[in-house]
Amino acid sequence: MMYAVLCYNDEDVVWSWSKEEDAAVMARLGVVQQKLAREGKLGPSLRLLPTTSATTLRKTQDPPLVIDGPFAETKEQLLGFYILDVANLDEALDAARELAAVNPGGSYEIRPVALYHADPRAG
Amino acid sequence: MTDLTWINGALTAARPQAIGALLRYFRDLDTAEEAYQEACLRALQNWPRNGPPRDPAAWLILVGRNAALDGARRRARQDPLPEEETLSDLEDVETPLAERLDGSHYRDDVLRLLFICCHPELPATQQIALALRIVSGLTVAQIARAFLVSDAAMEQRITRAKSRIARADVPFETPGAVERAERLAAVAAMIYLVFNEGYSARTSLCDEAIRLARLLLRLFPAEPEVMGLTALMLLQHARAAARFDAAGEIVLLDDQDRSLWDGKLIAEGLALIDKAMRHRAPGVYQVQAAIAALHARAARPEETDWAQIDALYEALERLQPSPVVTLNRAVAVSKVQGAEEALAMIEPLAERLAGYFHFFGVKGGLLLQLGRGEEARVAFDRAIALANTPAEAAHIRMHLDRLGVG
Numbered sequence: 046m047m048y049a050v051l052c053y054n055d056e057d058v059v060w061s062w063s064k065e066e067d068a069a070v071m072a073r074l075g076v077v078q079q080k081l082a083r084e085g086k087l088g089p090s091l092r093l094l095p096t097t098s099a100t101t102l103r104k105t106q107d108p109p110l111v112i113d114g115p116f117a118e119t120k121e122q123l124l125g126f127y128i129l130d131v132a133n134l135d136e137a138l139d140a141a142r143e144l145a146a147v148n149p150g151g152s153y154e155i156r157p158v159a160l161y162h163a164d165p166r167a168g
Numbered sequence: 169m170t171d172l173t174w175i176n177g178a179l180t181a182a183r184p185q186a187i188g189a190l191l192r193y194f195r196d197l198d199t200a201e202e203a204y205q206e207a208c209l210r211a212l213q214n215w216p217r218n219g220p221p222r223d224p225a226a227w228l229i230l231v232g233r234n235a236a237l238d239g240a241r242r243r244a245r246q247d248p249l250p251e252e253e254t255l256s257d258l259e260d261v262e263t264p265l266a267e268r269l270d271g272s273h274y275r276d277d278v279l280r281l282l283f284i285c286c287h288p289e290l291p292a293t294q295q296i297a298l299a300l301r302i303v304s305g306l307t308v309a310q311i312a313r314a315f316l317v318s319d320a321a322m323e324q325r326i327t328r329a330k331s332r333i334a335r336a337d338v339p340f341e342t343p344g345a346v347e348r349a350e351r352l353a354a355v356a357a358m359i360y361l362v363f364n365e366g367y368s369a370r371t372s373l374c375d376e377a378i379r380l381a382r383l384l385l386r387l388f389p390a391e392p393e394v395m396g397l398t399a400l401m402l403l404q405h406a407r408a409a410a411r412f413d414a415a416g417e418i419v420l421l422d423d424q425d426r427s428l429w430d431g432k433l434i435a436e437g438l439a440l441i442d443k444a445m446r447h448r449a450p451g452v453y454q455v456q457a458a459i460a461a462l463h464a465r466a467a468r469p470e471e472t473d474w475a476q477i478d479a480l481y482e483a484l485e486r487l488q489p490s491p492v493v494t495l496n497r498a499v500a501v502s503k504v505q506g507a508e509e510a511l512a513m514i515e516p517l518a519e520r521l522a523g524y525f526h527f528f529g530v531k532g533g534l535l536l537q538l539g540r541g542e543e544a545r546v547a548f549d550r551a552i553a554l555a556n557t558p559a560e561a562a563h564i565r566m567h568l569d570r571l572g573v574g
Contacts, residue, residue, distance in 0.1 A: 055178070057181035057182075057383075058174070058177040058178055058180075058181045059177075060379070060382065061180050061181050061379060062177065063372075063375070064375075066173070094432070094436045094439060095436065096386075097382050097385040097389065097398070097440070098436050098439040098440055098443070100443055111446070112390075113389045113390040113395075113443060114389035114390070120222070120223060149171050149174055150171075150174040150177070
């Protein structure tokens with residue numbers, strides 16, 4: 046079963062981290078990610094740039110409207126995600142708890158994946 | 169789960185919004201700052217016990233406001249307000265407050281806070297110091313270190329700036345569109361001053377300026393010049409690790425190890441300049457960012473699109489005529505057309521740039537390319553005399569060494 050772990054946190058806080066603080070969090074997460082990868086549970090993962098660099102295409106009108114900024118103004122923003130390949134929700138939650146232990150603050154939304162296309166360029 | 173790092177991060181992130189709102193309530197900077205400080209102290213006691221609030225900024229504003237009113241009443245020998253622990257349900261009060269803050273107030277509160285730091289009566293150094301103290305929340309000691317002055321001198325500078333602000337008319341009414349645009353331009357210029365202070369002194373002020381720019385961009389997500397300013401600083405700061413060698417000497421763009429450039433900052437900068445260009449409303453920050461983007465896009469120096477850079481400097485000359493811009497354009501011209509043309513371009517600037525280090529650095533470099541060693545030496549000597557930092561002087565001395573002095 047594939048789950049997406051959507052990482053939400055206050056980007057003001059996360060992007061206020063110094064280079065050293067950021068690197069320390071990434072290093073701690075790296076250890077957990079390597080463990081999950083060894084167990085065959087970790088798929089692709091990615092980190093997003095701040096929502097200030099986002100552009101939104103509103104499709105509710107024709108032609109769609111281009112808006113600067115994220116889709117929704119929220120207190121916590123989508124900062125990145127992991128794809129997990131695990132047996133069930135409990136395993137997905139366990140993996141998310143391990144990630145949370147080294148990167149507190151914010152929330153993980155654990156969401157089952159309906160359709161998954163691997164990177165077509167990977168060949 | 170509330171660890172101290174998270175709390176500190178949340179307090180720093182909430183600071184501009186909280187102090188901005190408290191300033192609107194109390195209309196006095198010192199009172200607003202004290203109220204915020206008091207709220208932070210209570211947060212440090214309260215949050216680890218009770219968990220972080222849903223909206224840290226709203227919590228800090230409410231608690232800070234109550235604490236300041238409490239203090240004022242105590243001074244007036246009246247009954248104090250209850251402590252925040254005894255308030256039955258902070259959440260109830262927090263919700264409508266948070267909703268109000270999501271509206272236009274929030275934007276104008278933070279903009280006002282930034283704007284009072286750019287009061288035209290304040291010299292640039294005081295503007296920067298004030299913004300770093302009030303908006304960023306850096307300590308006096310941290311700011312003093314960034315400016316290479318004593319704590320006492322910086323304390324005095326900030327106190328002086330604050331008393332000027334207190335005497336000045338701070339506009340508390342909601343700004344109209346024209347005023348808002350004017351404030352935005354003043355704030356953008358102040359943020360760029362912070363960045364440049366960090367850029368020449370190699371301090372963390374560059375990171376702080378970028379943080380302020382992202383803050384401004386979140387408030388005004390569709391302003392192309394705010395995108396341009398943020399992109400410009402990101403793209404310039406991306407080169408920080410490559411700009412100086414192990415001995416602390418300047419490494420020119422052509423000689424930099426491009427693998428040391430920060431890919432994450434470059435990606436964000438390029439994304440922002442792309443977004444800005446869509447608006448087709450060019451401005452000085454966007455054009456400068458576009459120039460920085462062309463450098464960032466070149467994997468090797470010889471891949472740099474100098475013709476396009478020349479065209480962008482020409483556009484910049486039109487938007488903001490200045491001998492310094494022409495001097496920069498001359499560097500691009502020297503790459504496209506040759507040193508002769510570039511030299512002809514900067515010679516008319518000699519009088520206006522007679523005290524400008526870079527003028528003589530560029531002039532010496534062009535003369536050197538043309539094989540006019542003796543004249544180059546004179547220009548380089550002049551540059552050393554005008555150098556602002558030891559690194560600048562050392563860089564020019566290296567050229568002189570190559571000329572084989574003595």
